[in-house]
Amino acid sequence: MALSDDIDRILISEDDLQARVAELGNEISALYSDEDCPLLVSVLKGSFIFLADLTRHIDVRHEVDFMVTSSYGAATESSGVVRILLDLESSVEGRHVMIVEDIVDTGYTLEYITRNMRTRGPASLRVCTLLSKPTRREVDVQLDIIGFEVPDEFVVGYGLDYAEHYRNLRFVGVLKQQVYARS
Numbered sequence: 001m002a003l004s005d006d007i008d009r010i011l012i013s014e015d016d017l018q019a020r021v022a023e024l025g026n027e028i029s030a031l032y033s034d035e036d037c038p039l040l041v042s043v044l045k046g047s048f049i050f051l052a053d054l055t056r057h058i059d060v061r062h063e064v065d066f067m068v069t070s071s072y073g074a075a076t077e078s079s080g081v082v083r084i085l086l087d088l089e090s091s092v093e094g095r096h097v098m099i100v101e102d103i104v105d106t107g108y109t110l111e112y113i114t115r116n117m118r119t120r121g122p123a124s125l126r127v128c129t130l131l132s133k134p135t136r137r138e139v140d141v142q143l144d145i146i147g148f149e150v151p152d153e154f155v156v157g158y159g160l161d162y163a164e165h166y167r168n169l170r171f172v173g174v175l176k177q178q179v180y181a182r183s
């Protein structure tokens with residue numbers, strides 16, 4: 001059975017994703033045009049595809065680094081418990097930092113990461129997320145750049161997973177309910 005057979009419908013097409021990511025790249029380039037080599041902090045695993053496309057649309061000198069966090073496990077609901085499984089290689093002290101997320105849902109992950117980053121003394125701290133689910137927010141987090149707002153549905157693809165699958169889909173789609181209901 002094809003992976004895409006588990007998708008109820010496409011929410012954001014490949015073309016719309018690519019067009020919006022190019023716009024975000026331009027926004028970020030303008031934002032940092034006068035700053036010295038900002039650091040993009042990609043929160044893995046979900047943001048790896050977004051980051052890979054985004055970085056190629058940014059036309060100012062910058063660096064990328066990675067952080068692995070986990071909050072969900074194989075479940076579909078956020079537990080509110082955030083763990084750093086792998087930390088950055090770079091020091092962020094005195095640097096302009098932009099956190100790159102695939103999705104902000106309850107906000108717990110981002111709240112934890114931004115609080116953690118602030119203790120490291122960055123020159124500035126901003127957040128870019130491809131997707132935001134505002135109706136699910138439980139903690140208030142500031143988002144500087146948002147790709148798309150999405151409804152409260154189980155979305156996968158373009159980096160987003162269900163139980164580690166579907167990240168490779170080229171679009172963002174809604175997972176069929178029977179897929180997560182059977183586990």
Ligand code: PRP
Nearest residue numbers: 044045046071072078105106107108109
């Ligand atoms: C997802 C996503 C965000 C977080 C958002 O990560 O990438 O980091 O959940 O949810 P929240 O706003 O409710 O905290 P997840 O822990 O599922 O890991 P993954 O990136 O490896 O898929």
